[in-house]
Amino acid sequence: MTAGANEAADPTAGSDTGQLILGIETSCDETAVGVVEDGVNLRSSVVASQVDLHARFGGVVPEIASRAHLELVNPVIAQALVEAGLELSDLHAVAACSGPGLAGSLLVGVSAAKAVALCQGIPYVGVNHLEGHLYAAFLEEPDLEPPLCFLLVSGGHTMIVAMEGHGRYRVLGQTIDDAAGEAFDKVARHIGLGYPGGPEVDRLAALGDPDAIKFPRPMLDEGFDFSFSGLKTAVATYVKHSPDAEVTDVAAAFQEAVVDVCITKLLRGAAEVGAKTVVIGGGVAANSRLRTRLLDAAEADGRRAFLPSPSLCTDNGAMIAAAAWWRLRADGPTPLSGGAHPGLRLPTID
Ligand code: KG4
Ligand code: ZN
8 A cells, every 4th residue: 555645635735624533443342433533523433342242251362352453443433423413524633542452453443444545645744642541531521721741541552641732741650561461350350340340349339348358559659650460460469368258348348448559659740740730531431439539539639630421531432533633733644555553552751
C-alpha cells in the first residue's frame, strides 16, 4: 500500500466542524467501534465483548481473540453506523487502535480501518490505546483544561500521566511489575472467582469489610511508581493459610489496598504538576470503590476529580475516535504503510 492517496485526503484542510470519525478498538478481547463528531460529541459506541469465549480458559487466548475480532469487526462497524444514523460515506476519517495490544488482534482493527479509508478515500489514523483511554474523558467533559493529572489503570498498564497540553504527556510513574487490572484478575482467581476478575471482586467487595484484613500498600510512601505483585502474593498466602476467611472480606481488603495506593499516587502527581483536576481512565477506573473514595479524597485535597462513565473507562471504540481527532489535527493522517505495534508506548515530551 502507498501512503499517497491517504495523505491527500485531510479533512482538517476544509471545514473545522462536523468532522465524523469512526474509531475501531481490537487490541484485546473487546471488538469495539464508536463514532465521534469533532473529537467530543459521542454519536455511537458499540462493544462486542468476547468474555464468554475466553472465560473457560481463565484469561484471553490470543488466537481465539483475533479470530473473533475477524468475525465481529464488520457487524460491529455496521451497528455503530446504524446507531449514529450514518453511512460509511458520511465519515471524514477512520481510526484504529494500532497498539499496544495483541499483535493478531490489533491487525484486524488496523486492516479494517485501512480498508474503509481506501474504499471511501478518507484519512486513516493509527491511535495509541493509552492515549485513547486519556481522551475518553473529553467525550463527557470537553472543557477539561490541561494541566491534568491522570490515573490510567487497565489490564496491561498502571500509570500516573501528566497532560500538559493536548498530545503533550509526561509519565510520572508506572507499575514495576503487575498492572492493577492484572492484580484484580489474579486475586480473583485465588479466591475462586471467574474471568475477568475485576468486576467480580468489585461486586463481592461491596459486601465485605475493607478493614477485616490489613494487606500491604506497596510503595505507598515513595514517588509515583506502583508494585502489585507482592500484594497479590500476600492475598494468595493469606487465603492459603486462612481457608475459612470470608471471600467478601478478602476482596474488600485487597481492593482497599489497591485503591489507597492509586489515590495517594494520583493526588501526589497532581500536586507535583499543579493540576487542579484529576481524571481516571482504563478498565479499573470502573471500580466503584475507587470512584467513591477518589471523589472524597480529591475534595479533601482541594481538587476536582472527573470520573468518566464506567462504559467509557473500559475499552471502547469512541475513545479511539476521540483521540484520533486530536492526532489528525496535530500530525495529519497516518500513512497506510503504518502497521500494528504490540509494544507501543505513550508518546511523551520527556
Ligand atoms: O482498559 P481495559 O478494558 O482493557 C485493557 O486495556 O487492559 O481494562 C481491563 C481490566 C481487567 O483487568 C478488568 O478486570 C479490569 O479492567 N476491570 C475492573 C473493573 N472493571 C474492569 N477492575 C476492578 N473493578 C472493576 N469494576
Ligand atoms: Zn484498555
